[in-house]
Structures are given as structure tokens and as C-alpha cells.
Amino acid sequence: MICQDSFELRRAFPGLDINPRLIFDHPSIEQLSEAIVKLPERSEAGNTSTGGSTGESSATYVSRFTQLTHGEAPEFKYGSTSIEDIFVRKSDGMECVMIPAARARIGNDGMHYQAGDNEGPSHEVELDAFLMDIEPVCVGAYARFLNLVNPNQDQLSDWCILPEEDERCCHVPIIFTENGWQAKTGVPANWPMILVSWYGANAYALWTHGQDWSQYKSAAVSFLPTEAQWEYAARGPKTAKFPWGDSDASEELLNVCWEISTYEGVSHVATPLTELPIVAVNLQLGVSPFGLRGMAGNVWQWCRDSYHENFYLSSEASFPNAWNSEGDAKSERGGSWVGPCDLARSSYRRGRIPEAKGRCLGFRCAVMVADAPGM
Template sequence: MPDSPYYDLNEIEPRVCQLAAEVLGLKLDEVLPESRLIEDLHVDSLCMVELFMTVEEEFDIEIPNKPTNPFAKSVFTRNPFRIRDLAEVVYLQQESCCPQRSGWRRQVVARSSGPELTFTQLSGRFQTSYPVPDPLLYERLEAETDVPLFRRFSDGMRCFQLPGGQVTLGSQAPIAQADEGPVHSVELDSFLIDAEPVSTTAHCRFLNSIHSFEKQWRDWFLLEETDDRIAQMQIELTGNLWRPLAGTEWMPMVLVSWWGANAYSLWTNRWDWHFYQSHAGFLPTEAQWEYAAQGAYQEVANDETEALSYVAAQHEPGTTYVADSMRMAPVHALLGVSKFGLHHMAGNVWQWCRDWYAEDFYQTPAAQDRNPVNTQPTGIRSERGGSWVGPTELCRPSYRRGREPWARGRCLGFRCVGQATNLP
């Protein structure tokens, strides 16, 4: 017999509803066992962390990042994921114990500020027509390293040209999840990648430079009036111009869907943004991301987490945020820096990738292709990097996960890539 109380599923379900209502600030009758966490309750990563931690403490269980229990794993991968599914996870995880997570269930220790470079991303409008045949997209900058540095005309973004060659992907570390293996080598061509995440300023420039309408905005970033994340919306429409709210101008653009990120990536590379729901686009592939992120993650002992050089574990349970108080670092802060010089390749915000996410992709022949990318639809798009909300271990470059392409989160942004052709 277990030492702690063993709960019947009929007892767990109403208590999970009650806890969800408390955490999400909803009335009890608005949270039902069949409520879908994302579609009905608008739960994003921050809310999910808060809810799961509360449930863990209430029932003295562990809800692992990726369950190894095959029964709990099958429940966790249900789509959509409902309150009753969370209650079933609690039921199946009984006899586990509430964990003390490194860099998560403790005083906020990771850095939210650091030395900054010049902010180069542009506001205003970019006047051009689409598509542009063989456009000159970049100007070359003097670089202090061996990695060539460019600046994109459309949005002012600094971009590094990473060398091509054989790249090792995946992890077999003890902390690695099943979807990170096996370790394998692939051939990547040279490519350009943004030095930092896209800011609210640059995103408003995109919106002000195109003839888009509310339908697209709702696909990309607009929230329903009933969505409480409106309090964290970073941009506003003033007259006929989109502007960042005061205090957010240098922050990563978050609460943006994969569709919105892909539309921006097409526009900034001077392709037709109207095809934002297609697989065409200029978001990094998982392989490009993992390669570009080398050297950004830093593992330190539990008692030395104040030495972290990236932004993670910033969320304090129960804290209410507005747009300019979310604990993100400015995009041009020198934190989470990879060996190539890119910032925020570990922590600060999760970033969308081009691939469809599949747990077994690294085990498939397609993962061995030159310039691999998963083009087989799964309903889930990949994201990488970790964020200011979650624990440090999610910031590892090989850590993989995904969300539906219409999903958006207060710790989810993006950066773009470009082709290393027709360069000055």
C-alpha cells in the first residue's frame, strides 16, 4: 500500500477542475472535465507551468516533462489535451513524489539582463513589392570574429553566415529525452541566421509594411477578448499604425503563432507572405537551430545557478504580468550566446522552427538527409531553445518539443534564416 493517500479518479477530477480555475482566474463552472486546456481555457506555457506545479504540490506527485511511463505518455500525447486527461495523469503518477526541480522550484536566479549591443532592428515601414526577383537582401558589416556578419535591409536585423559542413545532432546525455536520439551527423549547407530574436519593433514594421487584415492578424497574434493574455499583448494599433507598447520596444515579439512567424520570415526575405500557412518559409530547421545553438547552454551546479549566462527560471508562481513586466531580456542583450555569436540561443524565449515535430524523427532515414527537415505533417510545429518561464534543462540545444501552428505563448517567439546566395 502507498504511504500517501491513494486517490480515486472520481476524487481527482473535480479537484483538478478547482485547481485549474484558481490558477487561471476562472469561475469554477467555466472549467469542466472535458475542457480543452489550449482551445477552451487558453493555457500557454506559463499557465501550464503554474498549473502543473500546483497539481504536483496538491497531490504530491511528479508530472515529468516527458513521461517514461507508457500509460501516462499515451495520455499526455492526446490531442486535444483536456482537464480529464490531466486528472488521469495525476491518477497514473500516484506513488511518485513532488520533485525539487533544478532551477525551477527555487528563488529566481537566472539573469534577465546583461551587456547589450546596439539595437539595430528598424521601426517604420519598408516600401517594396513582392515577390522581388534576385533582390539584394543584405549589406556586409565588419565582423570581430571569423563568422561573416550582414545586416538585412528589410528590418535591420544583424545576421551571421554559418559555415556548412558535417554537423553532429542529438544527445545521449543522461538527461536527454528519447526524441533527442540517436546522435547522428548530417551535412548542412552554409546559411544565414538572425543574431537575435525578432523584436516587437521589427514585427510592427512588418505589419505596417504590408496590406494585411484582421483575418491574418487573428491567425498571427490577435487574441479573443475573453483571453486573459491580452494583458500581456505587447503591440497596439494606433490609427492605422501598429506600435510597441512603451517599455517593450526591445523585447522579443511573443504571443505569435507559427503562421505569424512564418509570414514574417517570408516578408523579410521578400517572398510572398500570403503563403504563411504553407511549408515554404525561412524559419530555422531543427538541424540549423541545433547547430547554431552550440555553446549557448551552460550547465552549472544547483548552488551556482546565479552564474547562468542565459535567461531561464524567471517565473515566480502567482505573479501577474503586464506587457512590459514579463521577465524577458532585450533581444540585443548578450545572453545565451552561442559559439557563433548569436544571442538567446539558450533561454529567454522559445523559438519556432520550420519542421513538423515528430518524436521519432531523428530515428528516420529523412533525418540523415543533406539539410534535413521534417516535411511530413503531424499537426505540431517544432520549437527550440527554452525560455524565461521554464527550468534550465529545457534550454539545452538538443531539447525538442512542439505546438500546434496556431498556438501562441508568452514565452514563444522566433528568428529567421536566409539563403547564403547573392551576398555582397
Template sequence: MRLITLCALWGGVFFLIIKYRVNLSDIEDRLENVLGINSPLPQVFARPISFIFVFGFPFFATTILAFWVIFPMLPAPLVEINASPILKEILPETTEPPSPSPGIGSTMTRLRDSAIMIYVPSGSFEMGSQDGDMDEQPVHKVNLDTFWIDRAEVTVAMFHTFVKQTNYQTTADKEGHGIAFVDGEWYSQLVGVNWQHPHGLKGPASKNDHPVTQVSWQDAEAYCTWAGVRLPTEAEWEYAARGPKANRYPWGNQPPSPDLVNYYRLHLDTNLGTTPVGSYPKGKSWVGAVDMAGNVWEWVADWYDSDYYKVSPKKNPKGPSRGTHKVRRGGSWAADNTYIYSAHRHNQAGLDPNFRVDDTGFRCAGDAQE
């Protein structure tokens, strides 16, 4: 009985093969229709695949052929795959040369606070001033690696985001007082002064697009750390301001004027205080950084030492390893032209890391790969 059944089964198979007789053109047509491939199929593959094709699995048969037989025979890829912009950011590029390094004035936007940073290429310059104060001497050559520096000073709006996200309290907030210029008088101690009320509770509130003030060195460092960067060193700050030609001012060697810089307002008029960052584009530095002279003094990373230039290393100097006072750079809206030249190192009694006043702010910097 079993023998009769097997004979009948194989007879049926043979009948189907004879009846439907799969030929090469059937399979090749299916390959072209399903996969878009038009390639001759060798005779050796026709017989085994015909059984699969006949018994009701034509798509399965052609798929097997495509992956196991046809694809290896092809001399080149079927399609050119272009990665999406997102994938190109994630996956390493293996077929194209790396993109060129940024050039002078190239910018990027910092993610945490949307600050625009400017690329400063590696180079050397003569740091210091032979005609300036004694702590600016001797003039010495400094070599710096590439770095990024903020295009403008950190604004009130940016600092507000920092405080809101971290619940940070500034030195002035914790101590309940600060220093401000009142009625043209230098450095008056006022209660209630802070970054939101830089001129005291009776004065105008700070404005979002102006540089933040009433921030101590400690506050500035805390902000930069939160933003994923740091304060610039004295050498980096001066190089970004003066450039390889060691200009006297960010814009060159031309004396300061009201269209180049916000300065000397304490003596010239009653419209005292800061201006929106970037209000003096003609006064930008060689890399495009604005307000590196005037508007507000800027904290830098270094401890102060009047004799540091005598022992400063030539490569990437970072200042003394310890100290009691910090350094401000660039002058402010209250300073005259004896303070706003780019080599000036401003230090005075009381400029410890907790000092704050309504003409002092900061900008951040960051490392860059060569």
C-alpha cells in the same frame, strides 16, 4: 568660264598649302596639348591630315589621328581605370580572383528589416542528446550546408515595421485572445492579448528592443517570408546553438547562471518577462548568436514527430513532411534549466501553428552559397 573658276580654286588651295605648310611638329604638338600624347607621327599620315588641318579644322584632324592612328600604335592602355565601389557591386570582376567566402561570425544586414544575420559555415555535428527526452534520441550525425541565421530574436520594433507595411493581423489579433503568465500561474487565457500587449490589456506594453511575443508559428513564418528569408530548421537551429562540438548550451557545457541567460524568472523573482535582445553577450553561441537559450522560446520550421530522429536523413534534414504540431527551441524567461539546453525539443499539447504565448518568439534564417 567653269575652267577658269576651277583653276583659280585649285590655285588657291595650292597657295594655302605652300603658305602654311603644315609639318609634323604642328600635329604632334596639338596631339600633346589636346590629348596629352607624346608620340612620333609616321610620315605617311602627314599629307592627308595636313589638308584637314589647313582648312580650319585642327582639333578635328588631331582627334581623327588619335583614334585611328595613334591609339592602335600604343603598346599599353593610356590610363588605369578603377571602377567606383558602386560599379564593383554591379559589374562582374574579371581581373581579380573572387573574394574569399565569409568566415565564422561574419555578418550581413538584411535589407528589409535591418536584421543582422550571422554566417554559419557548413559542417557536421551530433544532433540530439543521450541524456535527454526520448524524442531527442538516437543521437545521430547531421551534415549541413552553409546558411545564415539571425544574430538575435526578431524585436517588437522590427515586427511593428512588418505590420505597418503589410497591415498584417496576427492570430491573436484575429481571435481576440491569447495566453500569458499571470501572477506566476502557468498559461492563463486572456482577452485582448496580442504582440503589443503580451501580458494583457492590464499589463505593460511591449518594448521595442525586446523580442516580439504572442506570435504564432503562422505569424513567424509570415514575417520571415516578408523579410525574404525563412524559419530555421531544427537541425540548423541546434547547430547554430551547439556547434560542431555539440555543446550542451550555446556558451559551452558550463551550467546556466544569471549572467549567461535570462531564465527561471517565474520562480526566482517577480521581475518577470523578456529582456532586451543581446542582454547576455557572455551566453552567445560559437558563431555569435545571442539569446539562443532563454529569453523566449523560438519557433522553428519543422513539424514535430517524436520518432523523427530514427529516420532523419543525414544531409540537411527538414523534418516530417506533415504533422499537427510545431516545435519550439531554446527555453524562455519562464523556463528552468531542464528546458534550456540546446538539444531540447519542446512540444506539448496545443503547440499547433496557431499557438501563441508571452514567452515565445522567433528568429529567421536564410540559405547561403558555398
């Protein structure tokens, strides 16, 4: 049986009352191969022609790709770059943007645009300065991580490997070879890592900050962004609908599913991995006021927090630290290539169990400046 995203189920069965914040692991849409952006593993700044789902083309800027996809033992600290407020995490080559301390307005009361009940009430959160990955962690970087930490089979199953009977096995973007883990043939190393659980994301985030990655199930320490950090990094001091503001979404701004009619019960299981409409992490789409890429569309991103539908009604919602308990469902943000642009709004929130792995789900890391090694 193929489980579907709740958005798809509501379209297929309009008479059902389905919670839009519940998520399943088998998103389903018609093949959108014309929306694929094929990029080299490493691209210098320039333009590339991207075909959208309508067949029209547009010029989309490609940023320099810095994540490390090969190499030996890492150096666990941050270093400065030639650009102010951008630092490099030497363990994996990721460029990170310093987000200044702020009293951030989080959530949406539906005053300017329609919002879900779980997005309000809006509230203020005191945020210390933190570093946020400029883009989601890519396939090549995750394969390098696996080669360096050499996890056992149980850990791999927790993180990024599916059981043989799972029909999504063909979409796992990495493979173990005689040379270790690497991206599957035809999969760009700079695609976002997908089909990675919260445990797998947390393990990477712990490792890349020099912490004990074997404690990936623990809620005590994590270097995934809190919901408040993620939302503020996505839209900045203005409580706008999208990272770029309140203007309408377009293919030049983010990678989502534009042909909503393709949702009608059509599965992506038969679509070859390399033909999924995923784009590279260094493409200038979903760009936030702080210059972060992929903060709307392409892949959902795990957050540190436990997810609760009514969390914003509690006093803890205004606390700067994540509300996080081991084993709880975890929050995800950002929207993806599977769903419509409405799910890519900066305040839109939903959750999955930490074991969940999705073809439209990835992650990025964050760390408070005070806790960043070498800062």
C-alpha cells in the same frame, strides 16, 4: 480555465504522468518583476545592471541594436558589414551570422548529461552554409512588418492577435493606433516579439526575404531555421549542454526562471505586460559559439520542422532539409523566462500546434547562403 506548461503541471500534480514535451498556451509563474531589464529602444555597446530573481545584480553586456522599427518599403537583399561573416538583411536591419557548412552532430544520447527520450539517438546532418539572425525578431520590427504588409483581420488572428475572451490579451505587446501598429506604451521596441504563432513567424520570414508572405500556412517554403540548423547554431561543433559549454547555468549567462518554487499554481495573467521578466533581444545572454544572442532562455523560438516525438529514430532525421508538412505541430527550441534552465539545453526539443501563441514564444529567421538575396 488557465492551462499550464507541462512542467508546472508535473510540479503541481506529481502523481500524474505528463509528457514534458507537450506545451500549453498559458504558462504560469509568480511575478518576477525584479528580474526585469529595462533598456532604451536603441543602446550602444555598454554595461547595464540587471537584477536577478534573487535580488543580486550583475553586469550584462548590451550589444548594438540594428533592427528597423520604422520606415518605408524595404530592400530585399543582404549586405556586408565591417565584421567578417556578419551580414545585414536590408529589409529589416537584422544582423545575420554566417554559419559555415558542417557535418553536424545533432541530438543527445544522454552520455554526458541527462536527456529526454525525444533527444536521441544523436545523428549527423550535412548542413550547407546558412545565415542565422543574430537575435530574435523584436516587437518594433514586427509592428513595422504589419504596417508594411497591411494584413486583413483573419491574417492578424492567425498571426498575433487573440480573441477578446482570451485572458492573455493584456500581454499582446503591440497595438493598432491612428499611426498604425506600434509597441504598447512602456514596452521596449527591442523586446522579443511574443504571442506570435508559427504562421505569424513564417509570414514575417517570407516577407523579409522578398517572398509571398500570404502563403504563410504552406510548408513548401520557409525561412525559419530547421531544428538541425538551430541546434548547430546554438552549440557549434562541440555537443555541449548549453551554448557556452557544459558549465553550470547562471543569471549572467541566460534569462530563465530561477525560483522554481514560484511555479506552484500561480498565474502570470494578473501581471502587467511591462512587468513580465522578459529582456531585450540585444542583451548578451544565451550567446552561442557563433556569437548569436538568445540561443538559451528568454523566449522559445519556432523552427521550420514538423514536430514528432520519435523523429530522431527515422532516417529523415539525417536529411539536411526540414521535415515539414502543412498543419502539423511545429518544433520549438531554446527555453524561456517561464521555465528552468534545463529546458534551455541546446538539444532540448518540443512542439506546439502552428496556431499556438505563447507569452514565452518568439522566433528568428534563417536562410541558406545559396538562397540569400543579394549574396
